[in-house]
Amino acid sequence: MTYLNVRVNEYTNRVLGVIKAKYGLKDKGQALDKLAAAVGEEYVEPEVREELVKQLIEEADAHIKKYGFRKMSHEELDRLSGLK
Numbered sequence: 001m002t003y004l005n006v007r008v009n010e011y012t013n014r015v016l017g018v019i020k021a022k023y024g025l026k027d028k029g030q031a032l033d034k035l036a037a038a039v040g041e042e043y044v045e046p047e048v049r050e051e052l053v054k055q056l057i058e059e060a061d062a063h064i065k066k067y068g069f070r071k072m073s074h075e076e077l078d079r080l081s082g083l084k
Contacts, residue, residue, distance in 0.1 A: 013028075015035075
């Protein structure tokens with residue numbers, strides 16, 4: 001956790017107060033966290049959990065072991081997607 005001492009204008013203070021009240025949060029710091037979670041992905045990608053990355057790598061390795069590095073034909077893709 002990082003501690004931050006900030007000065008905000010009156011409008012921002014009111015917005016944080018409303019978010020705090022609406023979600024029943026303890027303080028405006030939690031309201032700021034909630035606001036960042038809501039709009040932050042537009043600016044910064046959220047961190048990916050290490051276990052998720054490991055799972056994706058394992059699944060990709062299993063797929064490569066089973067199917068190799070072959071390309072799919074247009075007919076195979078159409079059949080797989082249900083177009084034919």
